[in-house]
Amino acid sequence: MMNWDERRQIVKVANLYYFAGQTQAQIASKMGVSRPVISKLLNKAREMGIVEIYIKDENAHTVKLEQQLENIYHLKEVLVVPAGNLSTDMIKHALGKAAASYVSRNIKNITSLGISWGSTLSKFVQEYPYEQHRDLQIVPLVGGMGRKFVEIHSNLLAYQLAQKMNSHCSYLYAPAMVESLELKERLIQSEDIAMVLEEGRNVEMAIVGLGNPFKDSTMTDMHYLTSDDLASLKLAKATGDIGSRFYNAEGNQIKHPLNDLVIGLDLEEFKNIPEVVGIVEGAHKVESLRAALKGGYLNVLVIDDVTADLLLHHAQKKD
Structure with missing residues (x-):
């Protein structure tokens, strides 16, 4: 048992450090001991519950989620955005802004950037700041032509992003x-x-979204997928898609005629890109995202906190 004097000393050190704002060196000098002794006393104060540290900020929860997901899925970085009571469109804008901030911080030494397609990626481009990257080449990673949903096609997104970055596409x-x-x-x-497909295979960073083919699927809305297609994808155990390529719950690209008709990068080719940033919104994509992470297609994840909570819950439940 710790005697009264030892406990009083721990409380005194904690008070000087946390409330008086003194450094460990200053406290050590004042008490006539070495700095490592003060460090040990502060550790004891936390271990004994004399000191409890709380971070009072709305970002505390999301930062903890980020760290947990980074550790579980071995990701370079996770950015979790609070969803609150925001609409789907507003959440996508918030995700786009977070992704834009990440890319802007990490693009300085990159000469080639690939971009896929989709409504979430469209928000990323809209939120991207105006910058100068004259030596950067932006490459669409999947085809995109037609009269419907032109605003989310990869070609247009590559062009718009190049305009924002003052670069080439x-x-x-x-x-x-x-x-x-x-x-x-x-x-x-x-x-x-x-030539463009080869450029796509050699980009240094890629920005991608992912979809659940059976719920709120943009590919279905664009009439790329019919009801017969969806039925056959279900039989083939498709779980999600990246760049219009379908994969199963294990994260493996499925053998399916639709995958053979895509003009764009193969899923295995995404694994060869040094950094792939995935932007994902919506609880309906949790299983698709889990499979993509299992497949090793993403290094960086930008996600809303509702989906992040579900992803973490599934991972912990499995363990």
Whole structure:
């Protein structure tokens, strides 16, 4: 048992350090002991519950989620955005802003950036600040042509981002998904398309979204997927898609005719990109996201706190 004097000494050191704002060296000098002794006493104060440290800030919860998800899924960085009572559109804007801040901080030594497509990525481009990156090449990672949802196609996003960054961009003049293998072969043999696909394979950083093909799917809204397609994807155990390529719960690209019709990077090729930033919104994408993380497609994750909580819950439940 600790005697009264020892306990009083611990309380005194804690008071000087936490309330009086003195350094460990100053306290050591005052009490006639070494600085390591003061450090040990402060540790004891926390261990014994004499001192309890709280972070009183709305970001405390999200920062803890970030650290937990980074550790569980071995990610370089996780950014968790508070969703609160925000609408889906407002959450996507908040995610876009967080992703834009991350990319802006980490793009200084990068000469090639790839971008996929989707409504969340569109918000990322809208939120990106105006900067000067004259030596940067922006590359669409999947085809995107047609009359519907033009504002979220990869070509337009690459162009708009290049305008924001004062940089250059390539154009992938092909749909994300074509009608037949024969047409795909003809298109990817075209010098212009082959060159952009090769550029995409060699980017240093990629920005991607991911989807759940069975719920709130943009691919379905764009009529890339029919009800028959969805039925066959379900049979093939598709769980999610990145760059219009479908994968299962284990994170493996499924063998399916639709995957063979995509003009864009193969999922395995995403793994070769040094840094892939995934921007994900919505609880309906939790299983899709878990599978993508299992597949090792993402290094950095930007996510809302509701989805992050669910992702963490599933991971802990599994353990």
